[in-house]
Amino acid sequence: MSVAQQVFLRDAMRRLNLTRDVFSARIGVKRRALDTWLLPEGSQEFRSMPDVVGRFVTEIMDNDLLLRKYAQSTQSGPLRDRIAVDGKHQLLSVDQFSRESVEELFRIADLMQPIARRRKVSRVLEGAVLGNLFFEASTRTRVSFGAAFCRLGGSVCDTTGFTFSSMAKGESIYDTSRVMSGYVDAMVVRHPDRGSVAEFARATNIPVVNGGDGPGEHPSQALLDLYTILTEFSRLGKLLDGAHIAMVGDLKYGRTVHSLIKLLALYRGLKFTLVAPRGLEMPNDILEQVGRNGGHVIEQAGSLEEGLSGGVDVIYATRVQKERFAAEELEGYTLDFQVNKAIIDKCCGPDVVIMHPLPRDSRPGANDLSVDLNHDSRLAIFRQTDNGIPVRMAIFAVLLGVEGLVQHSLRDVTWNPPSHVGPDDSVFHGLD
Numbered sequence: 001m002s003v004a005q006q007v008f009l010r011d012a013m014r015r016l017n018l019t020r021d022v023f024s025a026r027i028g029v030k031r032r033a034l035d036t037w038l039l040p041e042g043s044q045e046f047r048s049m050p051d052v053v054g055r056f057v058t059e060i061m062d063n064d065l066l067l068r069k070y071a072q073s074t075q076s077g078p079l080r081d082r083i084a085v086d087g088k089h090q091l092l093s094v095d096q097f098s099r100e101s102v103e104e105l106f107r108i109a110d111l112m113q114p115i116a117r118r119r120k121v122s123r124v125l126e127g128a129v130l131g132n133l134f135f136e137a138s139t140r141t142r143v144s145f146g147a148a149f150c151r152l153g154g155s156v157c158d159t160t161g162f163t164f165s166s167m168a169k170g171e172s173i174y175d176t177s178r179v180m181s182g183y184v185d186a187m188v189v190r191h192p193d194r195g196s197v198a199e200f201a202r203a204t205n206i207p208v209v210n211g212g213d214g215p216g217e218h219p220s221q222a223l224l225d226l227y228t229i230l231t232e233f234s235r236l237g238k239l240l241d242g243a244h245i246a247m248v249g250d251l252k253y254g255r256t257v258h259s260l261i262k263l264l265a266l267y268r269g270l271k272f273t274l275v276a277p278r279g280l281e282m283p284n285d286i287l288e289q290v291g292r293n294g295g296h297v298i299e300q301a302g303s304l305e306e307g308l309s310g311g312v313d314v315i316y317a318t319r320v321q322k323e324r325f326a327a328e329e330l331e332g333y334t335l336d337f338q339v340n341k342a343i344i345d346k347c348c349g350p351d352v353v354i355m356h357p358l359p360r361d362s363r364p365g366a367n368d369l370s371v372d373l374n375h376d377s378r379l380a381i382f383r384q385t386d387n388g389i390p391v392r393m394a395i396f397a398v399l400l401g402v403e404g405l406v407q408h409s410l411r412d413v414t415w416n417p418p419s420h421v422g423p424d425d426s427v428f429h430g431l432d
């Protein structure tokens with residue numbers, strides 16, 4: 001019951017976009033009382049929330065939903081038409097989103113949580129087939145897109161690498177895309193060249209999702225990253241507007257940060273601190289785009305300690321994308337750039353959120369995000385990967401136009417999943 005109570009209250013604050021202070025004032029209770037309702041049941045201070053408060057919060061959320069529905073009906077049509085590319089239902093770049101449309105996608109992702117958390121099943125995509133075309137290395141993006149499609153009742157066909165595809169025989173992107181379109185109902189494509197997935201998308205009318213186009217973009221990763229930040233902030237009682245985000249590592253070739261910084265720029269008054277070794281700084285065109293959105297401050301720091309000293313809300317670490325440049329171009333990705341327990345304890349507070357798109361390079365000398373934070377609940381990387389499922393389910397549901405069918409399609413699961421899927425998961429990571 002306590003987890004359900006915590007989840008319920010956090011979800012309410014996130015949906016209403018209210019901090020703990022404002023939320024407690026809105027429902028007419030003392031901030032201290034709210035804090036005790038949000039504690040884990042095991043803790044001494046924990047209190048049960050009175051039923052009448054729960055009913056009142058539900059009423060506020062229902063009213064808010066009605067207002068949003070009204071606001072949506074005054075916008076034009078379904079989400080997939082509003083984010084379409086040249087009239088096609090495809091996801092190629094985060095530039096397709098506004099703050100309203102991204103938050104609408106996240107409400108659909110919330111709907112998917114009972115399925116992603118293995119409490120419910122749905123078959124709304126029964127009969128549909130996904131083509132997962134990965135011409136670059138991938139574990140989580142390929143599998144989580146596949147699992148998301150399967151959890152909505154669809155099936156998946158995979159092809160991995162150039163070696164085992166007809167591209168090794170000289171087949172063009174146009175031919176590959178058109179051929180696949182005759183076989184499958186949607187495609188996720190990852191390819192080492194910037195712009196290549198857009199080329200796939202132009203050669204077909206079926207939904208195409210960009211699973212990473214070289215150093216270009218990785219929109220689904222940025223969406224799940226933003227969803228994670230909003231979820232973590234709601235647990236911590238923070239708002240994203242005005243937050244301080246540090247991005248660390250290879251900001252030049254890391255496509256996840258290219259997409260994420262543009263998506264975050266849809267919010268107001270953020271401070272970005274960018275910490276990159278010389279030669280791996282964020283490209284200027286992206287900085288200019290973020291700057292145009294107004295109200296944001298962007299600072300570049302030469303070292304991690306300098307970058308984190310101002311008190312950050314989120315640290316987003318990245319791997320050096322060695323596969324994208326010659327080794328001699330890399331100078332100075334030294335231990336000073338490593339996000340580890342010592343630097344976090346020295347420079348950050350108890351509610352910093354530490355993220356990474358993964359994989360982290362755990363080989364000696366790589367100086368990527370350290371494993372010594374594995375037992376630290378500030379490390380959100382596995383909550384982040386778990387969020388890949390509901391967000392990717394929402395992407396498919398929207399692109400294939402079935403999001404309105406999900407709620408009424410839910411059935412209970414027949415098997416019994418563990419309440420925590422990882423042995424080190426924090427209390428607040430539990431399934432409700």
Ligand code: NCD
Nearest residue numbers: 141212218256319357358359
């Ligand atoms: C990232 C990617 O492929 O861009 N991984 C992922 O999809 N989660 C980051 C990386 O490879 O470093």
